[in-house]
Amino acid sequence: MNRQELFEQIRQQQSFLCVGLDTDLKKIPADLLQTADPQYEFNRRIIDATRQYAVAYKINTAFYEVYGAKGWESMRKTVAYLPNNAFKIADAKRGDIGNTSEMYAEAFLKQIGFDAITLSPYMGEDSISPYYQYAGKWAIILGLTSNKGSADLQLKAQGDGYFYETVLKTAQTWGNTNNTMFVIGATQPAYFERVRQLVPEHFLLVPGVGAQGGDLHAICAAGLNSHCGLLVNSSRNIIYAGKDMNDFEYKAQKAAENLQMEMAGILKSKGLI
Amino acid sequence: MNRQELFEQIRQQQSFLCVGLDTDLKKIPADLLQTADPQYEFNRRIIDATRQYAVAYKINTAFYEVYGAKGWESMRKTVAYLPNNAFKIADAKRGDIGNTSEMYAEAFLKQIGFDAITLSPYMGEDSISPYYQYAGKWAIILGLTSNKGSADLQLKAQGDGYFYETVLKTAQTWGNTNNTMFVIGATQPAYFERVRQLVPEHFLLVPGVGAQGGDLHAICAAGLNSHCGLLVNSSRNIIYAGKDMNDFEYKAQKAAENLQMEMAGILKSKGLI
Numbered sequence: 287m288n289r290q291e292l293f294e295q296i297r298q299q300q301s302f303l304c305v306g307l308d309t310d311l312k313k314i315p316a317d318l319l320q321t322a323d324p325q326y327e328f329n330r331r332i333i334d335a336t337r338q339y340a341v342a343y344k345i346n347t348a349f350y351e352v353y354g355a356k357g358w359e360s361m362r363k364t365v366a367y368l369p370n371n372a373f374k375i376a377d378a379k380r381g382d383i384g385n386t387s388e389m390y391a392e393a394f395l396k397q398i399g400f401d402a403i404t405l406s407p408y409m410g411e412d413s414i415s416p417y418y419q420y421a422g423k424w425a426i427i428l429g430l431t432s433n434k435g436s437a438d439l440q441l442k443a444q445g446d447g448y449f450y451e452t453v454l455k456t457a458q459t460w461g462n463t464n465n466t467m468f469v470i471g472a473t474q475p476a477y478f479e480r481v482r483q484l485v486p487e488h489f490l491l492v493p494g495v496g497a498q499g500g501d502l503h504a505i506c507a508a509g510l511n512s513h514c515g516l517l518v519n520s521s522r523n524i525i526y527a528g529k530d531m532n533d534f535e536y537k538a539q540k541a542a543e544n545l546q547m548e549m550a551g552i553l554k555s556k557g558l559i
Numbered sequence: 560m561n562r563q564e565l566f567e568q569i570r571q572q573q574s575f576l577c578v579g580l581d582t583d584l585k586k587i588p589a590d591l592l593q594t595a596d597p598q599y600e601f602n603r604r605i606i607d608a609t610r611q612y613a614v615a616y617k618i619n620t621a622f623y624e625v626y627g628a629k630g631w632e633s634m635r636k637t638v639a640y641l642p643n644n645a646f647k648i649a650d651a652k653r654g655d656i657g658n659t660s661e662m663y664a665e666a667f668l669k670q671i672g673f674d675a676i677t678l679s680p681y682m683g684e685d686s687i688s689p690y691y692q693y694a695g696k697w698a699i700i701l702g703l704t705s706n707k708g709s710a711d712l713q714l715k716a717q718g719d720g721y722f723y724e725t726v727l728k729t730a731q732t733w734g735n736t737n738n739t740m741f742v743i744g745a746t747q748p749a750y751f752e753r754v755r756q757l758v759p760e761h762f763l764l765v766p767g768v769g770a771q772g773g774d775l776h777a778i779c780a781a782g783l784n785s786h787c788g789l790l791v792n793s794s795r796n797i798i799y800a801g802k803d804m805n806d807f808e809y810k811a812q813k814a815a816e817n818l819q820m821e822m823a824g825i826l827k828s829k830g831l832i
Contacts, residue, residue, distance in 0.1 A: 308659075311564035348655060348662035354635060354670060355628040362627060382621060383680055383706040383771075398628060406654055408701055410671075410708020428681055433656040435683020438729055446715050456711055465772050498656075538776040 287373060287401055287422055288464040289489065293513040295341050295371055299559050302514050303373065304342035304491070305542060307332065307364065308349050308520025313530040317395035325353065325360035330367055332525050335539040337547035342373035342517050343358065344491075345400075351489040365398050373517070374401045375426065376489070381406035395420045402426050403467060404491070407453050409537060411460045424465050427457045432471025432494030437472075442506035454484040463487045470509075471520065472500020489515050495545075496523030502545070506552050513559055560577050560646060560674055561737040562697055562762065566786040568644055572832050573823035575787050577615035577648065578639065579794025581622050588804040598626065598633035605798050610810040612819035615646035615790050617764075618673075638671050646790070647674045648764070654679035658828065660689040668670070668693045675699050677693065677764070680726050685734045697738050700730045702754065705744025705767030722751075727757040734808055738759045742781075745773020745791065751781035762788050768818075771794030775818070776800060779825050787831055795817060800802060 287295075296302050307329050310321065314328045321327040333343065345364060350357035368374050376394040379385070380403065394403045395417065401426035405414055417425045430450040431442050440450040452470060469479050472494035481490070490509060494500035495518050502518060509516050524545075527539030553559045560568075569575050580602050584592065587601045606616070609723040618637060623630035641647050649667045653660070653676065660827055667676045668690065675697035677696045690698045703713050713723040714725040727741060741753050745767035763782060767773035768791050775791060782789050786816070797818075801810030 293582050303806045310662075344653075346659055346662075348659045348666065351631075352662045352666040352670065352759075354666075355632040358624075359628040362657065362687055377655075379679070380621075380652065382619075382650075382652050383704070383708075386619055386621045389583075389619075389625045392624040397625065406652070406681050407703050408681045409706060409711060410711030410713070412706055412708040412763075414708075429608050431656070433682060435685040435687075438683030439726060440683070441680060442694055442717070442725055442729075442749075444715070444722070449722065451715070452713060456715075 288544055291512055292373060292489065295373070296514045299339070299341050300553060300559055301339055301341050301546040302338045302516050302518055302549055303542060303545050304352060304517045305340045305343050305523065305524055306344045306346060306377070306493070306519045307334050308346045308521045309351055309525065313526050315529065315534050316529040323360055323363070323552065324364045325357065327528070329364040331535050332538050335444065335535040336524065336542040337369050337372065339542040340372065342375060343368055344375040344377045344519050347376060347378045349431060362398050365400060374399070376400040376403040379404050379406055381409050381413050383409065384412045384416055387413050391417045391420060395423045402467070404428065406489065409456050414457070415459050418465055424467055425461060426467040426469060426491050429454050429468035429470050430474050430477055431469060432473045432498050433502065436471065436474070440454070444534040451480065457487055458488065467491050469493065472505050473498055475501060475504035475508070478505055482508055482511070486511060489517060491517050491519065491521040494521040502548055503552070510556055510558070514553065515541070518549070563787055564831045565646060565762065569787045571602040572612070572614050573826060573832055574612055574614050574635035575789050575791055575822055576613045576818050577607070577611050577617050577792040577793050577817060578797055579650070579766070580796070580798065581619045582798065583622055586799050588807050590789040592796045596633055596636070597632065598623065599636045600729045602637040602806050605811050606640060607759045607809040609797065609815040610642050610645065612815040613645065615648060616641055616792070617650045617792050618649040619794070620649060620651045638673060640708045645749050646694045647672065649673040649676040652677050652679055652687050652701065654682050656682065660686050664693060675740070677701065680730050687730070690732055691698050691738055697740055698734060699736060699740040699764050702727050702741035703740060703745050703747050703750055705746040705771050705773065705792060709747070710743065712785065722781045724757060727754065731758055731761065740764050742766065745778050746771055748774060748781070752807040753776055755781055759784060760788070762790060764790050764792065768793040775821055776825070780824055783825070783829055783831070787826065792824070794828065
């Protein structure tokens with residue numbers, strides 16, 4: 287999927303919502319724990335409840351690795367179950383030397399079939415370029431993250447700016463707008479204007495709306511571009527909107543629908559749909 | 560295992576060798592592919608061949624994830640097979656927000672039983688601190704890596720030094736010398752003196768000796784400290800020293816023994832044993 291195709295999908299669904307499947311067995315309805323594969327079973331139902339409203343799904347690999355080989359299989363089955371037109375993100379935050387990155391790229395983009403993977407920029411271009419070997423796939427590189435610790439290194443002064451700006455300036459030369467996105471946390475609205483000066487055309491993956499406190503309108507005001515240019519992720523506020531077996535799907539659906547409707551309004555007001 | 564205990568192990572074995580189990584089914588003797596779990600079977604034999612000479616083993620998670628759930632199980636079994644006194648490193652290069660890092664910490668340090676995990680510093684202190692919750696376990700934070708791409712961001716000028724120096728100065732305040740190491744590539748001998756000014760007491764995990772071209776004596780000259788302070792990793796030059804079923808164990812043993820003997824000589828010459 288290239289940038290134009292992703293934009294068309296966004297226009298069709300009137301949504302730039304990404305649902306984060308941070309599926310924790312301690313937080314899903316207890317009845318599901320009786321099934322053979324509770325993580326997959328929960329995900330399957332959440333996907334069915336939200337697929338109309340989400341253009342993308344993001345799977346946080348940590349939540350699957352904690353269950354070992356069984357969790358890895360639940361992740362694989364979940365990706366296989368996702369709709370064909372959904373943009374499938376491995377939130378894996380990998381980053382290693384070339385021959386190792388080749389293995390990660392094969393594992394996530396080829397074997398499991400994700401469309402994109404989140405990556406740390408710290409080890410430089412040869413840690414990212416192996417992911418570009420797969421046509422139509424994306425590297426989503428950490429820029430300015432949503433957590434408190436983003437201040438520790440990303441916001442260190444460097445030259446006449448911050449270190450994350452150096453990352454955006456440097457890393458955008460490694461790929462192009464059809465295979466590279468950047469992670470910019472929704473908790474950082476003050477920085478979106480500067481981010482858009484540095485990477486006006488790239489898609490941004492924006493986590494932190496909802497449980498982490500990010501505000502959708504604030505980030506859209508400075509973050510939208512001519513191709514929408516945003517995938518806004520919400521995890522806990524959607525998938526754990528309900529806690530009971532009899533209403534968790536409905537509540538997840540409503541939470542996703544509410545965000546989608548807000549997004550449709552924003553897209554219309556900007557003339558993007 | 561704390562710093563003193565690791566040093567005692569190094570003195571006892573007269574070695575600071577770490578063997579990297581980057582086990583690629585395309586590179587192991589073909590006869591092993593007939594066994595039920597070729598990755599584990601290869602690792603088991605390499606471990607038996609090298610355990611006398613290595614104080615640590617490093618498992619590169621990418622090489623297991625590429626085989627999916629089966630690979631994850633091979634990794635788990637390999638760690639369970641490692642000698643009790645071996646220092647067990649997950650070369651996973653993770654790094655994420657707090658609640659996600661907690662999941663990774665549980666997956667690697669508790670469930671699988673690694674002693675340490677390699678981590679990217681880019682997301683800051685709250686991405687690392689969850690790993691410190693496990694007593695006796697270690698965070699091994701990327702400092703200056705062995706690949707060409709280390710020049711792209713780590714060696715960007717910042718203040719009166721380089722960005723990797725800021726990382727070392729900042730990240731050493733997150734933990735202490737009993738739970739934190741730094742990755743410094745063996746291909747960067749010119750920087751070891753500066754690294755030791757910044758982190759004189761910490762252990763350094765040093766990949767890149769052998770296949771990547773790093774020189775053992777050059778890094779020891781500036782890198783050794785009063786507690787040895789180095790774990791030097793070799794992967795491909797040991798585990799693929801032989802390619803045939805009838806001699807790969809013997810050749811791996813010899814390659815490990817040769818490095819251990821060099822290390823014993825260095826430790827003696829520095830009065831550390």
